[in-house]
Amino acid sequence: MDNPIASIRQRHRMTVVEFAMALGISPATVASAEAGELLRPRKLILSLALLTGQDPEELQAAYSEWRSVRAADYRARLAAL
Numbered sequence: 751m752d753n754p755i756a757s758i759r760q761r762h763r764m765t766v767v768e769f770a771m772a773l774g775i776s777p778a779t780v781a782s783a784e785a786g787e788l789l790r791p792r793k794l795i796l797s798l799a800l801l802t803g804q805d806p807e808e809l810q811a812a813y814s815e816w817r818s819v820r821a822a823d824y825r826a827r828l829a830a831l
Contacts, residue, residue, distance in 0.1 A: 751819050754812040755794070756784045758802060773797035786817050 759769040759780070766784075770777040775794055782788050791813060799806035 751816055753784055753786065753816050754809060755780070755791075755798065758798060759784075772801060783813070786820050 759766070762769070764772065766780045767777045770780045773780070773794065774797055779788070779791075779794060783791050783794055788794065791810075795806050795809045795813065798804070799809055
């Protein structure tokens, strides 16, 4: 499963800086979201919904699901050590 935020940015062929400027947020926020470090990316999700026309609740759900899957994979790798 791919990060939905990174997927949208890549689909629009934008750099992190270009994407951040289009959304009105900092490049660090985009990078944190793509790394799965944002717990509540509400402003990012709302800006992204306006840019893409997608439902913000669906974007939030997709991001939360991606983070959950990523965390489970990480825990499984740690347990295998």
